Amino acid sequence: MNLNRRHFLVMLPAAAIAWKYVLAGTPEASPNYTEAEHWWSMLIDIPKCIGCGNCVRACAAENDVPEGHFRTWVERYHVTDADMVNPEVISPDGGKEGFPSVGEDAGKYFFVPKMCNHCADSPCTQVCPVGATFITPDGVVLVDQTYCLGCAYCVQACPYGCRYIHPEKKVADKCTLCYHRISKGLTTACVENCPTGARQLCDLKNPNDPIHAFLKTHHVQVLKPQMATGAKVFYNELDGSVR
Amino acid sequence: MNLFKDAGHLLRFAFLFVVAFAVFLVVRHFVVPKSFGQYGHYRGAAIAEIAARPVHFAGHETCETCHADVLDMKKTGKHANVNCEACHGPLANHANDPSITPPKLDTATLCIRCHAASAAKPKGFPQVDADQHSGGLACETCHKPHNPALVAEGAK
Secondary structure, rough: OOOHHHHHHHHHHHHHHHHHHHHOOOOOOOOOOHHOOOOEEEEHHHOOOOOOOOOHHHHHHHHHHOOOOOEEEEEEEEEEOOOOEEEEOHHHHHOOOOOOOOOOOOOEEEEEEEEEOOOOOOHHHHHHOOOEEEEEEOOEEEEEEOOOOOOOOOHOOOOOOOOEEOOOOOOEEEOOOOOHHOOOOOOOOHHHOOOOEEEEEOOOOOOOOOOOHHHHHHOOOOHHHHHOOOOOOOEEEOOOOOO | OHHOOOOOHHHHHHHHHHHHHHHHHHHHHHOOOEEOOOOOEEEEEHHHHHHOOOOOOOOOHHHHHHHHHHHHHHOOOOOOOOOOHHHHOOOOOHHHOOOOOOOOHHHHHHHHHHOOOOOOOOOOOOOOOHHHHOOOOOHOOOOEEEEEOOOOOOOO
8 A cells, every 4th residue: 555645644643642652751860869779668676666656646747647547557466365366456546645554464465556568569559440559669659649539449459458548638548658758868757756666667778778687687577478468567576466 | 556446445444543543642642641651550750749748757867957965965865766756746847947936845744655654565664653653743853854864963
């Protein structure tokens, strides 16, 4: 078939638009911070947590978390000798104002701070029908709130219950690992405000990060490893009863 | 050329197809955000937008640039690793504009958040039953928050 002038002219604008589209996909250089140089994670040291709720309050203040919703929260476990597999778990107001005191009691108590695990193979990003939630090249699971429809598929998909629908914005909301802080060289609000150092922000791509030595020498687990989510929040001395 | 003698109807169909494809590209051009697909199946510009959110906690390094005296007092005591804003609250606005005064703190509520006695806390963590321990006296009567040991006389 010979391409005459008429057909050529018809196809010209289409080709021009297609080329512009190719150009728009070219990545732009980010100033000061290179995503590919980091792979963020978090270490939570259970024996150090005193259940003061500082992390929960700090997170709410830093990220304007709506009342009654939590990007991080603290659970208190009470495991009795009589029933090791069914612990009593409480988290009054997410542990925001601490926990009621207990006198000497049978069994063991411990606190488990919880937050988004920033999974490397996250179920929540896989179910999003519009590409509004994603894992960044530096390993942080984020929500593009201008793109989110609020369908809540991701809220159901998260095995850790770390997402909620923002009551005013009507879109998915979750822990950003304080992305606005860590990309400026600061640590997260919860780590900054933990008085006992029970939380540590870790960069797995930084060979000088103390996390590497810690992981070699401690009994560290992730939550629900059987879900194969590639969770990156590491718990030191996590009790077997924690779910 | 004999092959295309009666191919007019095919060419008209091909022309329609090209037009439809062009319309699709035009619509897609306006509907799909510029940075979509930059890193993956999402809007790449969202990363920079989230990174640009405002910071509320300035971070202890920022505090220490002005309050070196408090740092000196703090680093010899038990509260050396407790960051400033863990008690003082979010003060990025104060760091950016020192004329904004931070709110006055009340040790009666603040100390007890961590140090109230509870069997649920780790055994090695210092904790007291406030009524028995001080009989209602304010904590800072004996313990200076920046260096809580009793021997630290004259500490702020």
